[in-house]
Amino acid sequence: MAGSPRVGVLALQGDVREHARVLEGLGAAVTLVRRPEELAEVDGLVLPGGESTVIEKLARAFGLAEPVRTAIAEGMPVYGTCAGLILLADTVLDGAEDQQSFGGLDVVVRRNAFGRQTESFETSLEIEGFDAPVDATFIRAPLIDSVGPRARAIGSLPDGGVVAVEQGVLLGTSFHPEVAGEDRFHRRFLAHVRAR
Ligand code: GLN
Secondary structure, eight states: OTTOOEEEEEOSSSSHHHHHHHHHHTTOEEEEEOSHHHHHTOSOEEEOSSOHHHHHHHHHHTTOHHHHHHHHHTTOOEEEETHHHHHHEEEEESOOTTOOOOOOEEEEEETTTTTTTTSEEEEEEOBTTOSSOEEEEEESOOEEEEEOTTOEEEEEOTTSOEEEEEETTEEEESSBSGGGTOOHHHHHHHHHHHHO
């Protein structure tokens, strides 16, 4: 597989397979990352949706939290969706007691920001750098409360709520593009991996 970017999907909980499928469809060699040795084999990492409190606890239990933090700090490209965005955010609001994030992305996210009435919904969104809108699926999604100076909003809801951000090689979305077969965020992530 010469020339295939080697990327990982953090595979502790959540919609791991959906991300692996999209990445493989784009020609990447995918490792499901559960141990530090597997993280060491990859040049980029996807943090899937799921339950951020569970993923974060398991990451600590598996000895992965510190290695992931270090990899991000050393410039590894990462794409976080939904719970993965929460894990990538520097600051988490409405987290569980003692909830930690890996951090790296200069944003404040609020968990479960859409309330009970709108636990899940789909909408079409314009994203900076894409020439056609994205079908975005939100499932108990977080909202990006504020974007710090190092990050940049690349997608917002009609009311102005930020739901997609980029900061160098870090990419985060509140929604799940992979459930609708949308692959442009994964392409953008793989472009960061290839460029490194
Ligand atoms: N509400 C979840 C959390 O706080 C995220 C939901 C998702 O990833 N679809 O982790």
